Amino acid sequence: MQRAQQLWNAGSGLCNRCQVCARTAIVTMEWIFNVNKWKIILLLLGQAARNMVLQEDAILHSEDSLRKMAIITTHLQYQQEAIQKNVEQSSDLQDQLNHLLK
Numbered sequence: 001m002q003r004a005q006q007l008w009n010a011g012s013g014l015c016n017r018c019q020v021c022a023r024t025a026i027v028t029m030e031w032i033f034n035v036n037k038w039k040i041i042l043l044l045l046g047q048a049a050r051n052m053v054l055q056e057d058a059i060l061h062s063e064d065s066l067r068k069m070a071i072i073t074t075h076l077q078y079q080q081e082a083i084q085k086n087v088e089q090s091s092d093l094q095d096q097l098n099h100l101l102k
Helices: 002-101
Strands: none
Touching: none
C-alpha cells in the first residue's frame, strides 16, 4: 500500500512538473512571438524611415530641377526678346533697302 502511495505521489509530482514545463513553454512561445512582433514593427519603422528619406531626397532634387528650369526659362525669354528685336530691326532694314532701291 505504501509503495502504491509513493508511486501515486511520484506520478502526481511528475504530472505537476509536466504542467509547469508546458506553462513555461507556452510563456516562452508567447514571449518569442511578442519579440518577433516588435522586430517586425521595428523593421517596418526602419523601412518607413528609409522611404521617407528617399522621398525627401526626391523632393529636394525636384525643387532643384524646378529652380534650374526657372533660370533656363528666364534666359529663353531674354533670347526670344532679343530675336524679336532683331527681326523688327531686320524688317526695318529691309524696308529701308527697298526704299533706297526704288
